[in-house]
Amino acid sequence: MDPQLVFKLLVVAEGHVPTITKKPVDPQAGRATISLKPHDLDSRTDERIVKGRVVDEEGNAVPRAMIAPFGMKTGNSTRYGSLPDVDALVVSNEKGEFRIGVDKTGVGLLVKVDARYFARQNFGPLATDGATHTLTLNSGVNVVGSVRKNGKPLSGVVVGLAQQDRGVGTYVGDFKISTDELGEFLFLNVPANDRYTIYGLMQSCQPHGAIAVQPLTVGASGTTSSAGTLKVVPGYCLAGRVILTDGKDLPAGTHALVSRQNAWDFQTQQVNSDGTFQFDGLPEEQITLSARVRGYHISGRNRSFTPLNPFGLIGVVRQDIDELRLLLTPGPMKLDAYRRLSRTQRDEYQQRGNEPIEGAPAESKK
Amino acid sequence: MTSLLVLTAVVASGHDVAIVDNRPQLVGTVQTKNGRGIASATIFVSTAGPREGIGVL
Numbered sequence: 001m002d003p004q005l006v007f008k009l010l011v012v013a014e015g016h017v018p019t020i021t022k023k024p025v026d027p028q029a030g031r032a033t034i035s036l037k038p039h040d041l042d043s044r045t046d047e048r049i050v051k052g053r054v055v056d057e058e059g060n061a062v063p064r065a066m067i068a069p070f071g072m073k074t075g076n077s078t079r080y081g082s083l084p085d086v087d088a089l090v091v092s093n094e095k096g097e098f099r100i101g102v103d104k105t106g107v108g109l110l111v112k113v114d115a116r117y118f119a120r121q122n123f124g125p126l127a128t129d130g131a132t133h134t135l136t137l138n139s140g141v142n143v144v145g146s147v148r149k150n151g152k153p154l155s156g157v158v159v160g161l162a163q164q165d166r167g168v169g170t171y172v173g174d175f176k177i178s179t180d181e182l183g184e185f186l187f188l189n190v191p192a193n194d195r196y197t198i199y200g201l202m203q204s205c206q207p208h209g210a211i212a213v214q215p216l217t218v219g220a221s222g223t224t225s226s227a228g229t230l231k232v233v234p235g236y237c238l239a240g241r242v243i244l245t246d247g248k249d250l251p252a253g254t255h256a257l258v259s260r261q262n263a264w265d266f267q268t269q270q271v272n273s274d275g276t277f278q279f280d281g282l283p284e285e286q287i288t289l290s291a292r293v294r295g296y297h298i299s300g301r302n303r304s305f306t307p308l309n310p311f312g313l314i315g316v317v318r319q320d321i322d323e324l325r326l327l328l329t330p331g332p333m334k335l336d337a338y339r340r341l342s343r344t345q346r347d348e349y350q351q352r353g354n355e356p357i358e359g360a361p362a363e364s365k366k
Numbered sequence: 367m368t369s370l371l372v373l374t375a376v377v378a379s380g381h382d383v384a385i386v387d388n389r390p391q392l393v394g395t396v397q398t399k400n401g402r403g404i405a406s407a408t409i410f411v412s413t414a415g416p417r418e419g420i421g422v423l
Contacts, residue, residue: 001389001390001391001392002389002390002414003388003390004416004417005414005415005416005417006414006415006416006417007392007411007412007413007414007415008411008412008413008414009392009409009410009411009412010409010410010411010412010413011396011407011408011409011410012407012408012409012410013404013407013408016398016404016407020412021412025392025394026417027390027391027392027393030392031393031394032392032393032394032395032397033395033397034394034395034396034397034409035396035397035398035399036396036398036399036404036407037396037399038398088412089398089410091408130372155396199411239421247376253416253417255416270416
């Protein structure tokens with residue numbers, strides 16, 4: 001494990017309540033002990049259980065499928081993300097059957113199902129009405145391709161694949177695979193009939209350059225789609241400094257983050273004590289740059305700031321950037337500022353995201 | 367960005383935390399409230415955060 005990280009764990013066992021550790025577990029603190037409570041599913045009425053069965057296209061049971069609730073529909077509204085009243089994750093038994101405990105009645109659950117040899121798929125809403133919901137998985141699509149630099153195959157490069165539609169009800173998560181000694185890759189069990197972006201992961205490509213995102217559309221389950229040859233080109237550097245506008249020093253452990261807008265890929269690093277940072281291996285793409293310091297938010301003086309996304313600067317990297325100044329200013333982030341924008345202003349901010357990424361201008365010297 | 371990574375469950379084994387290549391392994395025990403080991407539990411990494419400072423994700 002990365003020695004700089006601590007972890008929250010989710011533990012699942014038959015007959016027990018799926019449990020997420022309340023405090024982060026530190027691998028360096030010695031052996032962790034996690035206690036599980038017995039589940040009360042056997043004594044519950046059907047109104048507080050979602051029951052189902054995971055099967056393949058021939059109706060055969062799919063055991064050991066992971067069923068993870070990610071949304072709950074109540075009336076006309078749907079809540080996404082953390083669901084404190086719902087079992088966090090269950091695993092299907094040898095008959096493909098599962099039960100999810102729900103501490104509310106009259107709701108429908110949205111679930112993500114992940115099983116070996118099958119394509120991930122979202123289902124729902126699954127009602128707590130006593131019915132056994134049948135969730136049918138298919139094998140999905142194979143995606144093949146290769147990575148080359150200067151016409152030569154490149155092995156050991158990690159290629160990523162993610163749906164273009166990141167809608168919370170649609171997105172099933174990203175896929176990663178490494179190229180073999182011939183520079184070729186093969187994704188198995190990719191959800192069918194969808195549009196994706198395919199790209200090289202920055203950390204993996206850094207020694208060689210960068211692989212920008214490319215669109216890819218896949219067909220029906222059981223088919224193979226070719227992504228062709230992904231070319232490694234020189235990557236760019238983004239260097240700069242995180243600055244607090246009140247002149248205070250940055251707290252120890254401040255991190256900066258660069259994420260790609262059209263790929264499921266990011267880099268993070270702890271900034272130096274003077275706030276400086278440097279990211280390498282960036283492709284020519286739209287990115288978001290951010291840093292978080294408790295009690296501060298991204299300043300509107302940064303040229304690439306937009307109220308449409310107050311979490312970071314959005315812009316495009318088209319060349320090396322040496323001295324970007326990322327200003328953070330005291331006070332809470334204004335999450336709803338975008339609501340006060342006119343349509344014209346929104347369009348202008350949208351367009352700004354397609355321009356080169358810039359921080360705040362240097363202080364004028366008087 | 368929450369990701370789930372499956373870890374190997376180590377139930378009631380006698381080994382201390384092992385260090386491989388100076389990277390610590392996450393080792394532990396899954397048990398009932400009464401302290402009895404639970405076999406065949408599956409452990410996922412739900413979230414990860416920095417030891418120091420606040421996460422940027």
